[in-house]
Amino acid sequence: MSTPHPFATTLHIRDHCLCLHAQRAARRLSRRFDEAMRPVGITSGQFSLLNGLNRPEPPTIGAVASLLAMDRSTVTANLKPLERQGLVQIELDPEDRRGRRIALTEQGLALLAAATPIWAREHAAIEATLNGGGDALRGGLNLLS
Template identity: 65%
Template sequence: MSNQPLIPFSTTIHVRDTCLCLHAQRAARALARRFDTALKSLGLTNGQFSLMMSLNRPEPPPMGPVANLLAMDRTTLTAALKPLTRRGWVAIEPDPKDKRGKRLRLTAEGTAILSAALPIWKSTHDAVEAELSSGDAEGLRQDLVEISR
């Protein structure tokens, strides 16, 4: 280990100031905290809100497309579903077309919570967009979508 070249502190500062990954992680954590705080009165986290919103479809979706939309693996999705199913907000049902698969459905209670959460999400989201110094929320969204492909 002692033969390793030392990385100058100036390099550390450069990485700190320019690393897109670090800045995206910090922004994601700050946004998550903000939405978690806003949704706390309903007993929801921002991740649960996003998951439940992804289930708000005309037909209950299979697990695979939901996991892909949320950029998580199926194991992580399964873990994220547990508290929602325990609370009776989401039901996991056999896929009628493939008995090995599962479909995810918002229950009536889940739909009611999601309906109550939507105005909270909207006001928080509008406030975040209004605080962007560039004023270009759509450009930021497009850039984030490009990176996530």
């Protein structure tokens, strides 16, 4: 026979669980940025991925996966629609023929340039609602990531 889980414990977890609060906030932020990015035809996740590819040298899939805290197969799956749209180009790594490097195309760079001011406006609006402008929240999240 299992021990009953008191409702008071449920309420305590609801009110104090950092994971639950981070997940809820992440979903709300994603929806908000998805809506903001709609005019340029990408999602907030695609914006983060395109931004992560904006480097002097095309990164490996592994480097992008590490930056975004995703597994390589998820990054690869998320790159496919961007590749079909002509926003990124996936090539063999000249230093390791088993690996792949991803580069933004001219079209991808142009889209990122159009999306960045949208991100900046939305981000500033969100930070304006936070005590300390988001520095404390960002610092705490960085400690956990």
